[in-house]
Amino acid sequence: MLKISNLHATVGETEILKGLSLELNPGEIHAIMGPNGAGKSTLAYALGGRPGYEVTKGSASFDGTDLLDIDPHERAAAGLFLGFQYPVEIPGVSNLQFLRESLNSQRKERGEKELSGAEFIRLAKEKAALLKMDMDMLKRAVNVGFSGGEKKRNEMVQMGILDPKLAILDETDSGLDIDALRIVGSGINAIMRKPDKAVLLITHYQRLLDEVKPDFVHVLADGRIVKTGGPELALQLENEGYEAIAEAA
Amino acid sequence: MTLAQTLPTKADEAWRYADLKAVESVWQAVDMPESVVVAAGQSEQKTLILETGEAQIRQLHIVLEEGARVDVACLAAAPGYGRVEIDIDVASGAHFEMGGAIVGADDQTLEIVTRVNHHAPDATSNQVVRSVLAGKATGSFLGKIDIARDAQRIDAEQSVKSMLLNRGATANAKPELEIYADDVKCAHGATVGELDKQALFYMASRGLDPVTAKRLMLHAFVADAFVDVDGETSAVEEQALAALEALL
Ligand SMILES: Nc1ncnc2c1ncn2[C@@H]1O[C@H](COP(=O)(O)OP(=O)(O)OP(=O)(O)O)[C@@H](O)[C@H]1O
Ligand SMILES: [Mg+2]
Numbered sequence: 001m002l003k004i005s006n007l008h009a010t011v012g013e014t015e016i017l018k019g020l021s022l023e024l025n026p027g028e029i030h031a032i033m034g035p036n037g038a039g040k041s042t043l044a045y046a047l048g049g050r051p052g053y054e055v056t057k058g059s060a061s062f063d064g065t066d067l068l069d070i071d072p073h074e075r076a077a078a079g080l081f082l083g084f085q086y087p088v089e090i091p092g093v094s095n096l097q098f099l100r101e102s103l104n105s106q107r108k109e110r111g112e113k114e115l116s117g118a119e120f121i122r123l124a125k126e127k128a129a130l131l132k133m134d135m136d137m138l139k140r141a142v143n144v145g146f147s148g149g150e151k152k153r154n155e156m157v158q159m160g161i162l163d164p165k166l167a168i169l170d171e172t173d174s175g176l177d178i179d180a181l182r183i184v185g186s187g188i189n190a191i192m193r194k195p196d197k198a199v200l201l202i203t204h205y206q207r208l209l210d211e212v213k214p215d216f217v218h219v220l221a222d223g224r225i226v227k228t229g230g231p232e233l234a235l236q237l238e239n240e241g242y243e244a245i246a247e248a249a
Numbered sequence: 250m251t252l253a254q255t256l257p258t259k260a261d262e263a264w265r266y267a268d269l270k271a272v273e274s275v276w277q278a279v280d281m282p283e284s285v286v287v288a289a290g291q292s293e294q295k296t297l298i299l300e301t302g303e304a305q306i307r308q309l310h311i312v313l314e315e316g317a318r319v320d321v322a323c324l325a326a327a328p329g330y331g332r333v334e335i336d337i338d339v340a341s342g343a344h345f346e347m348g349g350a351i352v353g354a355d356d357q358t359l360e361i362v363t364r365v366n367h368h369a370p371d372a373t374s375n376q377v378v379r380s381v382l383a384g385k386a387t388g389s390f391l392g393k394i395d396i397a398r399d400a401q402r403i404d405a406e407q408s409v410k411s412m413l414l415n416r417g418a419t420a421n422a423k424p425e426l427e428i429y430a431d432d433v434k435c436a437h438g439a440t441v442g443e444l445d446k447q448a449l450f451y452m453a454s455r456g457l458d459p460v461t462a463k464r465l466m467l468h469a470f471v472a473d474a475f476v477d478v479d480g481e482t483s484a485v486e487e488q489a490l491a492a493l494e495a496l497l
Contacts (some may be wrong), residue, residue: 051446071453073456084451087451088448090465093465093466101457101461109456158455
C-alpha cells in the first residue's frame with residue numbers, strides 16, 4: 001500500500017531524513033518509535049507534502065501513485081490521512097463546515113457524488129459518538145480553545161468522517177487522559193483495522209500499543225529505520241531505552 | 250474632518266493615502282454628503298456599498314441624538330478608487346456601531362475614513378474594519394476619535410485587521426485619538442497579517458483544495474466585521490464575500 005524507498009528530506013538547510021525505507025501492506029498496523037528529534041514528524045510531514053519539507057532523494061508510492069508528485073489535498077483525496085502532533089486552530093471556521101467541505105472536496109476530486117447536508121450530519125454524529133465527542137464541540141471553530149486532549153480526539157473524529165485508506169498518526173496518544181486513550185484506541189481500531197487499510201502509528205508509549213496492537217514496530221533514529229521487530233520490540237524499548245537498541249543495531 | 254470643500258491635497262491628513270488623481274477626476278461629480286439625523290431614542294441602519302464605478306467617494310454625516318443608535322455597514326470594493334467617509338456626532342447615551350470591509354486587488358485604492366465626535370458623556374462607539382488586499386492594492390482605514398472635555402465615561406473601540414495576500418499590497422491603519430476627558434475607555438488595535446500557512450496545510454491535509462481553503466479562511470476573517478440579520482448573512486456581507494471571490 002505504501003512503499004517508501006531511501007527517502008531523504010531536508011527542513012531548511014538541514015537534512016533530517018537520511019535514507020529511510022519502509023513498506024506497509026493492506027491490513028497492517030505499524031508503529032514507529034524513536035528519540036525526540038529523530039525525524040518522526042518530519043516523515044509524516046514529508047509524506048503529507050507540507051511546504052518547507054523538501055524531499056531531495058528517494059521515493060514514496062501509495063497504491064501505485066507517486067505520492068511526492070501530487071499536491072497535499074490530492075494526497076488526502078487518494079486516501080492519506082495525517083493525524084497531527086499539534087493540531088492547528090482555524091478561527092472562525094466551524095468543525096462541521098470544515099469537515100463537510102473537506103469531505104466533499106475529496107469526493108469531487110475522486111469523481112464521487114458530494115454528500116448532502118443531512119447525509120453529512122448523520123455521518124458526523126455517528127463518528128462523534130464513536131469517539132464520545134459532544135456534537136457541540138463540532139459546531140465550534142476548528143480546535144480553537146480545545147484542550148490538548150480534545151484536539152487529539154477531534155483528529156480522530158476527522159479521521160472517522162474522512163475514512164482514509166492510510167492513516168499516519170503522529171503522537172495521537174500524547175495529551176490524552178487514561179479514559180480518552182482507551183476511547184481513541186478503540187476508535188482507531190474501529191475505523192482503521194480493516195483488511196484494505198493500514199496505519200502508521202508514531203508514538204513514545206506502550207500504552208497506545210496495548211490498545212492498538214501493531215504488527216510491526218520500527219525504531220527511527222537519526223533519520224533512518226535502524227531496527228524492525230514485532231510488538232515485543234516496543235516492550236524491549238520501554239525497558240532498555242533507545243540508546244542501547246540503536247547502538248546494537 | 251469636516252468634509253472637504255476644496256480639492257484635497259496630500260497635505261490633508263485625512264487624504265494622505267488617497268489616489269488624488271482619481272479624486273480629482275470625480276471631484277466635481279461627488280454628491281453632497283448624505284445627512285442622517287437619528288432622533289432621540291431611535292435606531293437606524295445604514296449600508297454603504299462601493300463596488301462599481303471607476304472612482305467613487307461617498308460621504309455620510311450622521312447626528313445621533315440622545316440615546317440614539319446607528320448601525321453602519323460598509324464595503325469598499327470599487328474597481329478603481331473608492332472612499333467611504335463617515336462623520337458622526339454622538340450625543341449622550343447614544344451608540345455608534347460600524348462594520349466595514351475593504352476588499353481590493355490590482356491597483357485599487359480603497360479607504361474608509363471615520364471621525365467620531367464624542368461631544369457628550371456616557372456614550373459608546375465600536376468600529377470593526379477588516380481588509381483583504383491582493384495585487385498592488387492599497388487599503389486604508391483612518392479613524393479619528395475626538396472626545397471632548399465634558400464627555401466623561403465614553404467607551405470608544407476600534408478593531409482594525411488587514412490581511413495581505415501579496416507582497417505588493419499595502420494596508421494602512423491610522424487611529425487618531427484626541428481625548429480631553431479623563432474618564433474614558435478607548436481600546437484600539439490594528440494588525441496586519443497574511444494567510445496562516447500552517448492552517449492552509451492543515452486544511453489541505455484534509456483534502457480541501459487551495460481555493461476552497463483560502464475562501465473559508467477569508468470568509469471567516471471578513472465575517473468579523475458584520476453581524477447576521479435575523480440569522481441570515483447580511484446583504485453587505487454577501488457582497489463582500491462575492492468581492493472576495495475575485496481574489497482567490
Ligand atoms: N525549520 C527547521 N529548521 C531546522 N531544523 C528543523 C526545523 N524543523 C525541525 N527541525 C529539526 O528536525 C529534527 C526532527 O524533528 P521532528 O519533529 O521530525 O522530530 P520527532 O522525531 O518528531 O521528535 P519528537 O519525538 O520530539 O516529536 C529536529 O532536530 C528538529 O529540531
Ligand atoms: Mg514529532
